């Protein structure tokens with residue numbers, strides 16, 4: 001934390017473990033470890049001093065925390081939408097269904113620091129008046145599901161979950177639940193359907209979950225990293241969190257770096273670090289090769305070529321400036337040998353496979369896009385195919401119930417925009433410009 | 440018709456405690472997972488038993504079982520191997536791994552080996568991309584940063 005207020009460009013952005021702060025300790029996930037670093041002090045203080053929900057919301061608004069699940073919606077504002085006067089059950093849900101290719105940050109928060117998620121949810125429940133909570137965990141990371149379940153048991157036994165928490169009048173219970181292989185359940189209304197025991201098909205909004213969520217009750221959904229940031233904000237103040245970041249992007253962010261780097265992994269840094277420094281943290285491009293392009297926030301954010309990302313900073317505005325966005329902070333790094341056509345084929349298959357099928361433009365459009373790219377890769381491409389791909393993608397965008405439709409269009413349009421020559425080459429020569437390779 | 444085993448029923452009962460009393464349907468995902476873990480896959484019979492136990496129409500259970508990719512509605516052999524082939528894993532050479540697995544077990548995607556021991560499934564992102572290439576076995580155990588050698592060792596241990 002800087003002692004004095006500095007202009008953003010003077011602040012050196014560094015590695016700052018906040019959500020992952022227990023990672024290098026012994027038994028990082030245990031209650032004892034969390035308590036040893038001041039865990040559960042924020043909720044204890046809130047309950048003891050009866051701090052008003054409004055005062056806490058103001059602190060979170062001041063922190064500049066924005067939802068870490070991809071959309072970047074201001075968390076303090078979102079929490080103020082929960083209706084106050086409705087009696088009966090209210091729910092809060094932690095979204096740990098991360099399945100956007102390249103995203104694996106919530107896995108590490110659950111693995112190393114589950115109690116900070118629990119404390120963040122406790123504070124959220126107190127502020128929003130919720131009595132029930134779930135953490136919905138991606139089906140493939142089964143060990144993390146089991147260990148989060150264990151953490152809730154430990155917390156319940158110690159009096160942090162259940163009725164009359166820390167001898168106050170506050171009741172809140174929390175359970176781990178799991179998905180079973182459906183990316184779409186990361187979308188919050190699909191996730192709600194899934195918790196109700198149904199197919200994960202997104203709901204049409206409005207009504208919004210804040211009024212009609214799980215079983216028709218008021219419900220709030222936030223990402224794992226969002227909840228895990230809350231205790232630090234309450235302990236250190238909104239201003240301190242905001243100071244860690246840059247304008248419009250308070251705090252720290254975990255970036256999941258995958259693909260062609262020497263050290264793939266999670267890097268929790270202050271918002272606003274230049275991409276070039278983050279790349280260095282991840283060991284640089286592997287095999288001594290040159291950087292070709294990066295998807296900075298997961299496949300629903302636009303691909304950017306090396307020359308623009310090397311000038312960018314890792315925050316919302318920094319990536320918007322180069323025509324992309326922060327998304328969930330999932331950097332997929334591609335070296336000079338990568339064939340963009342084959343890479344796009346795999347991504348298109350993903351969106352086609354994971355479309356839930358309710359909206360015609362998404363269901364039909366994603367299949368169409370995949371088949372056209374597949375025929376290019378199979379050496380059957382036609383000269384009009386690129387125009388067709390752009391046209392179909394533009395017609396999915398903005399015409400669907402949920403954002404998966406928009407997301408599916410993003411890679412198609414950005415890959416072709418920046419590497420059109422490679423697509424042309426493939427169509428004309430029936431082979432990759434990059435030579436033989438796997439993608 | 441047979442019955443759900445005592446241990447599966449006990450697990451479902453514990454799962455039901457996570458939800459309000461009148462919302463038994465919420466336990467369907469876990470119930471199917473328990474049955475599959477025990478039987479290896481979900482037969483029509485298993486679907487009806489789960490439906491009965493949770494007071495749901497069979498179609499409601501079937502809809503869930505067909506929607507989520509990790510449920511298997513056909514036998515998958517003793518060891519179901521799922522491999523993520525999505526972008527981050529593809530960039531780290533998963534195609535070579537897939538070739539190796541297919542050759543060494545003599546199966547293609549969605550096939551069961553002749554001895555009934557192995558089945559290979561293609562999976563979307565497992566949210567574990569820094570450990571590519573990786574597989575899960577029977578949905579629960581993950582094996583990371585595989586090489587042809589480490590895969591062969593693993594298969595030997597499984598035999």
Ligand SMILES: Cc1cc2nc3c(=O)[nH]c(=O)nc-3n(C[C@H](O)[C@H](O)[C@H](O)COP(=O)(O)O)c2cc1C
Nearest residue numbers: 067068069095097098186187188222223226403404
């Ligand atoms: C197709 C799709 C997939 C999504 N997957 C996730 C996810 O895995 N994790 C997540 O937190 N949010 C995901 N979201 C965003 C959620 O709908 C929701 O905005 C988010 O959980 C809200 O939390 P936040 O405000 O803390 O980010 C997804 C959205 C869409 C459209």
Ligand code: SF4
Nearest residue numbers: 356358359362400402
């Ligand atoms: S946009 Fe696609 S994934 Fe989203 S609701 Fe429509 S069909 Fe389903």
Ligand code: FES
Nearest residue numbers: 523528564565568
């Ligand atoms: S892309 Fe393979 S685990 Fe994420």
